[in-house]
Amino acid sequence: MRRLLAGLISLFCFTSSTYAAEVSVALAANFSAPMQKIAAAFEQDTGHKAVLSTGATGKFYAQIRHGAPFQLLLAADQTTPERLEREGLAVAGTRFTYAIGQLVLWSTEPGLVDAEGAVLRSERFTRIALADPKLAPYGAAALETLDKLGLRQQLQSKFVQGENIAQTYQFVASGNAPLGFVALSQVFADGRIREGSAWIVPAELHSPLLQDAVILKAGADNPAALALADYLRGEKARSIMQSYGYGF
Structure with a gap:
């Protein structure tokens, strides 16, 4: 019995290592x-x-x-x-x-980002985070959005640039930037924005992600x-x- 059991275990391990x-x-x-x-x-x-x-x-x-x-x-x-x-x-x-994917303008502060993104034209923030557009497509989409809105030049001095979208999210989540362009997937769960305030950027404002x-x-x-x-x-x-x- 012990020999049979040992044989079956060996066969199982061999089979698993062969196919996994x-x-x-x-x-x-x-x-x-x-x-x-x-x-x-x-x-x-x-x-x-x-x-x-x-x-x-x-x-x-x-x-x-x-x-x-x-x-x-x-x-x-x-x-x-x-x-x-x-x-x-x-x-x-x-x-x-x-x-x-979907791009979203997000803040941990409730009420800071409105449902139309009008906050971008306000003086209510000193920094805005986005991913490096040369490395990260979501950063490129953020710049396209600002270009379509005619706001890139106006906001460029406020940019805080993350190497990727994960670092960009951390800038906003930690409060180093009061708002920023991140991926919807980073702030979305159970059919809603998990916390803070957000504007889901309309698809026509940037190239499809x-x-x-x-x-x-x-x-x-x-x-x-x-x-x-x-x-x-x-x-x-x-x-x-x-x-x-x-x-x-």
């Missing part, structure tokens, strides 16, 4: 919260593990070009995965839009990379994304 794998994911900072939940569900449902590294899409592009061994990129834009595919650093035909994923060359033969790309298109993952304010 890890995938190294370069993850756009705006998608961090939902992806934590998706990764947990993915591991539970498939046995594969997603190892997440969060940061600015522009920085990930530079790291991948310099040989960083990421296997799947979840970008905050479409341009970066397309460029990597064109440069031969991503697997052709694996690129797809996994989410559509279409977020693409692509399997990178290092992940071409990794079953976990292929499985996670497929899982992101599934009902469970999309339900989690929707709860954070993303569209598809």
